[in-house]
Amino acid sequence: MRFLFSVLGFGLDSLLAGLIVGSVLRSWRERFGLALAFGAFDSAAALAGPLWPRHMPEAPAFAAYLLCAALLAAGARYNRALFYLMPLALSVDNLYGGASASALTLGAGSALLSLIGLSLAAFGTSRFLALQAGA
16 A cells, blocks of 8 residues: 555646646657656656665655645746756655655656646546537
8 A cells, every 4th residue: 555655645736737748749749758758757866765865754744845846837838948957846755755666667657647737638638619600
């Protein structure tokens, strides 16, 4: 159970970022590329993590981190350069967190959660545009 919470907890920022920026990306190629970048950077950070002190952040610190992730993703909607900084910046939690899952598993979970967020945002945008066109 701890394994599942570890994967979900460390991939939550990728899901959140995907939900926020998914409506901006127009092609599935871009969405898959961004999801792979989230997975790759989270894996790399988890591999490098043992070089730093390991501790889980307290709940207020984790909430502040998620708020920063949301603000960064919101800024990326208006500045394409931030799209490419997002996966790197949001991998910091994997660097310091000391997850119980393997680096490859964390990366795969992060990529999957990011793709889910990107897909949900794209679906919501397409449905909204279809409703607007029908009105």
